[in-house]
Amino acid sequence: MKFVDEVEIRVDAGDGGNGCISFRREKYIPKGGPDGGDGGDGGDVYLEADENLNTLIDYRFERFHKAERGKNGMGKNCTGRRGNDIVLPVPPGTRATDIDTGEVLGDLTKHGQRLMVAKGGFHGLGNTRFKSSINRAPRQKTDGTPGEVRPLKLELMLLADVGLLGMPNAGKSTFIRSVSAARPKVADYPFTTLIPNLGVVRPAPHQSFVIADIPGLIEGAAEGAGLGIQFLKHLERCRLLLHLVDLAPFDETDPAEQARIIINELEKYSPKLAEKPRWLVINKVDLLLDEEVQEKVDELVKSLNWDGPVFQIAALEGRGSDALCREVMSYLETLPAPDTEQHEEADPVEFMWDTYHEEVLEEEMDDEDDDDDDDHDVEVIYQK
Ligand SMILES: Nc1nc2c(ncn2[C@@H]2O[C@H](COP(=O)(O)OP(=O)(O)OP(=O)(O)O)[C@@H](O)[C@H]2O)c(=O)[nH]1
Ligand SMILES: [Mg+2]
Known part of the structure; x- marks a missing residue:
């Protein structure tokens, strides 16, 4: 088998599914409350060390790898399904580096070790979430955030003493x-x-x-x-x-x-x-x-x-x-x-959406308190 020890690929995590706007509609219940469910989170992309591999050649031919998008939320408070993750097998000794920033995301040295290289988008919120005492029929929802996209360099460094x-x-x-x-x-x-x-x-x-x-x-x-x-x-x-x-x-x-x-x-x-x-x-x-x-x-x-x-x-x-x-x-x-232990303790990689999610959610909760925009049709709070 041909030995390839350096490749460049692109990994796309799945986008988050959108929240849904929906109201309960049932016979004899004229004004059903909101029942739009949240979307599902997008799938993540992982690398996993596999001792049965000894080259990165497969990635020469297949350069784009995309995880599944989260499904949109639906009525009746149905939450969209989470997108499936994808796991890319690599030979032990592989190092993953973000090409844009030069940041080393991690080293995979042991069989079975996993490393997340792109995080899926966060799910959007359905209109049920926006229900409050002053707004019983919210027409707001949020869209899912985009999944992370990363150009990656994979380098195989042999593990020899x-x-x-x-x-x-x-x-x-x-x-x-x-x-x-x-x-x-x-x-x-x-x-x-x-x-x-x-x-x-x-x-x-x-x-x-x-x-x-x-x-x-x-x-x-x-x-x-x-x-x-x-x-x-x-x-x-x-x-x-x-x-x-x-x-x-x-x-x-x-x-x-x-x-x-x-x-x-x-x-x-x-x-x-x-x-x-x-x-x-x-x-x-x-x-x-x-x-x-x-x-x-x-x-x-x-x-x-x-x-x-x-x-x-x-x-x-x-x-x-x-x-x-x-x-x-x-x-x-x-x-x-050998210093394999050290790698595991290495600083965790920070993903683009890690803090963003928290901030958006916090903002969301604050917004809810002074929610007076009943007349808006649909409010999309963050967009791709
Ligand atoms: N007489 C003698 N010849 C040797 C010895 N070691 C290697 N050779 C010869 O030196 C030549 C080169 O040996 P290789 O083992 O291919 O050298 P290498 O360092 O791997 O060379 P590259 O792969 O080209 O970098 C061959 O003809 C070997 O037979 C030795 O101890 N004694
Ligand atoms: Mg030689």
Whole structure:
């Protein structure tokens, strides 16, 4: 299935149904009172995380999603039915952003988690509501308010614990193949990997973490060179980055220079990402003699001014890979649990009509007290 990690859609909540003006009409009851019912609220639009999905591709083809309008109120005090909600399934790891305001509405990280992204319009009031001691035959009602309309950007950010970073050909896909069951393509040309891949690593029974292999970066990626930096967003939720460096590039470029390019691009993309814990993983040590390796690694570390952890591996034959994964696992275990809880506590999103409803209702009640507009035919208090 094609991997799509960013789409723009529009969600329309249903409008509220209108209130109704009606009077009781029955044989032998000449002046029946008002009996116009309220309308129903419009349906809401929700996003729901569904672990059976792993791409947003469906939304490439279907961009408009509308919830049902509330039904109008009817005579005999019948309230209109509420409009049905719609629930749009998205893969876990999806972030929803309002395109107009740039506000992040929320992150869906756990299966079954729901997020309201457009609130249905509020129902209109029927004329029964306007009955009072001074106005026994009110000819007022209100219309439902419009449902909220939101242009939304959905972004899928993979939920991996560890992200692989590096130049094309550094051996990222080879590494993920050597430590997990993931089988991304490996080849000796750059940009073999075009879409992110996830692999589950199990360093010991009952222990596991998820690792993400993303396409390689090159100089100028922040400006769009190569495949650009769009895939870096998949690393935003990782707790550790492994920066793979090819110690013996076939084009004989300087590994330190190559490593610096990646660090620069990372900083250009997001200082927050650049500050994430990052380990240097020197790959392809099998291509050099042992003494040479140590010498080159020392040179590299010195040239980069690197004081973080350094590992040496030969991903192709799996040398050093398992030891690295065990270290990663112990490191992850020292960290607090992933920040999914935080998202749930995030500030609730305020919907356009949230306060409006309260205000209108309050106003409505105040109006009722000094209701002297009997001669009006129909008064529509708020309109779409
Ligand atoms: N000798 C040797 N070759 C390796 C090692 N790791 C990877 N390679 C080779 O390096 C080449 C590139 O490996 P990939 O795993 O495709 O590299 P990548 O970083 O995923 O590259 P992109 O997907 O293009 O970003 C392949 O020909 C691999 O066989 C290693 O440890 N030793
Ligand atoms: Mg690859």
